[in-house]
Amino acid sequence: MSDYFDTLETREPAAREAALLAALPLQVAHAKLASVAFAEILKDVNPAEIISRAALARLPVTRKHELLEKQIASRSRGGSVFGGFSTSAFGVDVPRVFASPGPIYEPEGTAKDYWRMARAIFAAGFRPGDLIHNSFSYHFVPAGSMMETGAHALGCTVFPGGTGQTEQQVQAMAELKPAGYIGTPSFLKIILEKAAEMGVALPSLTKAMFGGEAFPPSLRDWFSAHGIAGYQCYATADLGSIAYETSAREGLVADEGVLLEIVRPGTGDPVAEGEVGEVVVTTLNPTYPLIRFGTGDLSAVLPGTCPTGRTNVRIKGWMGRADQTTKIRGMFVHPGQVDTIAKRFPEITKARLVVSGEMANDQMTLKVETACSGPDGLAAKVMEAIRDVTKLRGQVEVVLPGSLPNDGKVIEDARSYQ
Structure with missing residues (x-):
């Protein structure tokens, strides 16, 4: 057979x-x-x-x-x-x-x-x-x-x-x-x-x-x-x-x-x-x-x-859920918004929004991969884009290509809920 x-x-x-x-x-x-x-x-x-x-x-x-x-x-x-x-x-x-x-x-x-x-x-x-x-x-x-x-x-x-x-x-x-x-x-x-x-x-x-x-x-x-x-x-x-x-x-x-x-x-x-x-x-x-x-x-x-x-x-099989919509300081932030921000800057190859802190004290940092070594004013420009797209303030961390995990996460909720 x-x-x-x-x-x-x-x-x-x-x-x-x-x-x-x-x-x-x-x-x-x-x-x-x-x-x-x-x-x-x-x-x-x-x-x-x-x-x-x-x-x-x-x-x-x-x-x-x-x-x-x-x-x-x-x-x-x-x-x-x-x-x-x-x-x-x-x-x-x-x-x-x-x-x-x-x-x-x-x-x-x-x-x-x-x-x-x-x-x-x-x-x-x-x-x-x-x-x-x-x-x-x-x-x-x-x-x-x-x-x-x-x-x-x-x-x-x-x-x-x-x-x-x-x-x-x-x-x-x-x-x-x-x-x-x-x-x-x-x-x-x-x-x-x-x-x-x-x-x-x-x-x-x-x-x-x-x-x-x-x-x-x-x-x-x-x-x-x-x-x-x-x-x-x-x-x-x-x-x-x-x-x-x-x-x-x-x-x-x-x-x-x-x-x-x-x-x-x-x-x-x-x-x-x-x-x-x-x-x-x-x-x-x-x-x-x-x-x-x-x-x-x-x-x-x-x-x-x-x-x-x-x-x-x-x-590979099931590796988690793609809908990572997260509520930050009373506002919903969607993976598509993170992509919108990243696409405004051709030098960014990958982005990941990390939400940290404790409840009612949310902090968000957009980590962006770029091959450029310290592009002039990139972080400041990305911060402005974050504010424009999400209506929230966030920090920016520029990292080298390959630094971010390959796990499909565009938004990582790392807050403490205890």
């Missing part, structure tokens, strides 16, 4: 990039024509010109809070619950609708493996004919359906275990003997501990795919000690599958159905390979054609290709 879900995974990177960029202007045109929201967002865009990464990077990033705001505004007017982002209304083309916290409503279309989860499930070791115990929630949020439709596309049978009822979960596993589990790692740990308490062996359970929570090496080793090889996937309710872990355990390989970028938090500007930034994704989903959707998650591209032979770009 093949080690790969399909031949797309081992394409020459140039062939993959060419295919994605060929599909990109068509998807942008479709979104602009069929989605009310993107008709407005892309009103000044000629889709035929979006044929490169550079052209894509000039399009605005739509972030989750903007999606929520448009949905709320649309609902208040009696319009689309999807805020105009979906190209289909309720009916045969949208058999299910789900809700994520906010609430943000997400459509599920009719395409086979609509959320593109089969590839990730395959990489976690599942094969056609396996019985999968699915313990993601089946109500409100789409997680349960995401995994079930992916498993069906792979040719697996699914037991819809859902969440809770731990003893019944153990009983079902003991009697049905599933090949593996899909759900959060914490819940499987609870199930295994309950099984031990009940004196019930679960020898059939040898593989698992996890999502929705962190999966640190310590927990991976715990499952391994219990005979279970666990792998993680990275997916969201808006986008479906974004990336997945392989047996190499070196980062996460991007899904074949997305165009992935890493941008500087608070902006739409792509960062250099290896630099930590926000994950921004463009999908080729015709039902929900999200163009440059900001996930709010931090990650970074890993150099090279996966040792398993998969040739798509890899990311």
Whole structure:
């Protein structure tokens, strides 16, 4: 049996990039024509010109809070619950609708493996004919359906275990003997501990795919000690599958159905390979054609290709949240404002706002990297820009290139809250 879900995974990177960029202007045109929201967002865009990464990077990033705001505004007017982002209304083309916290409503279309989860499930070791115990929630949020439709596309049978009822979960596993589990790692740990308490062996359970929570090496080793090889996937309710872990355990390989970028938090500007930034994704989903959707998650591209032979770009995995908006002296300061300040000075290559002091005694220092040795008056000019953009006073510290950490932070809150 093949080690790969399909031949797309081992394409020459140039062939993959060419295919994605060929599909990109068509998807942008479709979104602009069929989605009310993107008709407005892309009103000044000629889709035929979006044929490169550079052209894509000039399009605005739509972030989750903007999606929520448009949905709320649309609902208040009696319009689309999807805020105009979906190209289909309720009916045969949208058999299910789900809700994520906010609430943000997400459509599920009719395409086979609509959320593109089969590839990730395959990489976690599942094969056609396996019985999968699915313990993601089946109500409100789409997680349960995401995994079930992916498993069906792979040719697996699914037991819809859902969440809770731990003893019944153990009983079902003991009697049905599933090949593996899909759900959060914490819940499987609870199930295994309950099984031990009940004196019930679960020898059939040898593989698992996890999502929705962190999966640190310590927990991976715990499952391994219990005979279970666990792998993680990275997916969201808006986008479906974004990336997945392989047996190499070196980062996460991007899904074949997305165009992935890493941008500087608070902006739409792509960062250099290896630099930590926000994950921004463009999908080729015709039902929900999200163009440059900001996930709010931090990650970074890993150099090279996966040792398993998969040739798509890899990311390090989840590295924190990109929304670093911070309240300073009663005023909100956003990462985008820090970027605005830095862009006023071509000699600045990187900037980081550090907020220190104690509550009610906030101090902020903008650390700026520059190759120039003590440029005349730079610090004073940057201080003026800080005041102009944020309406707050701040200090400036000029540092050498490479001095600031590569952790994706544009605003660091180092205040004492004790």
